[in-house]
Amino acid sequence: MTMDFSRDKPIYSQLVDRICGDILRGKLLLGDRLPSVREYAVETGVNVNTVQRVYKELEAMNITETKRGQGTFITTNEERIELLREDMKNQLAANFLTSIEALGFSKEEMLVVLKNKA
Amino acid sequence: MTMDFSRDKPIYSQLVDRICGDILRGKLLLGDRLPSVREYAVETGVNVNTVQRVYKELEAMNITETKRGQGTFITTNEERIELLREDMKNQLAANFLTSIEALGFSKEEMLVVLKNKA
């Protein structure tokens, strides 16, 4: 596979985003088992430790549970996923607004641009 | 002064953003002279070399012109500034949309959140 990653953001972070996205999109279901760290490392073309960091991060966010010798699984706590969804939305929006502010744009101005974009 | 900087982004980059913002906000006018590298370094509490990188970056973006022995000035090319404004807006929007996509949100969904935020 050997995914292509953006260079302005750590690989592990992009993978976390991707997995979160897959969960939110329903491509990964509650209780699903993720690929093993080695397997996923080969799939994405990165190092095992990078994948481990991804899984570690996900577990710290309480959206996965890992069992030694068995694997890493998406939490079955649906409430947690819903919360995650809200959190990410809010954080995304907040970061966006911060950037807007720093560069001197108004929210209304940006909303117009967004509407007209693909 | 000793500004406080976010840790998730290089200082020099944040300073570039800040200056661009000041220009777009009209706090810095066309033809205005920026503080000297040494002066600005003291103001912001960073190293001279960091400021130089900021000024270098700004010049590479064609939004400042530097004259040896005199200082660094905002370009008088109004068209360039307008272009800058459009570029930054578009890039900001594009990045936002990319993040949205990666995390599995829809544009419409996010627009609602943005509208309801401060």
Place this chain on the structure above:
DNA sequence: CATAGTGTACTATGTGACTAGTACACTATG
């Protein structure tokens, strides 16, 4: 012409984030 104030260039150093390689610990399975 001397001086002080500009930007610029260069080398060196320290630090932290990121990634990689390797070895270890645990668990299921036969």
Place this chain on the structure above:
DNA sequence: CATAGTGTACTAGTCACATAGTACACTATG
């Protein structure tokens, strides 16, 4: 109990960033 497949811990190397110090080139000013 042996083996293969899990996650995990540790060490090391690379790179960007920020800093520090020094020296140089140019310009205005007196």
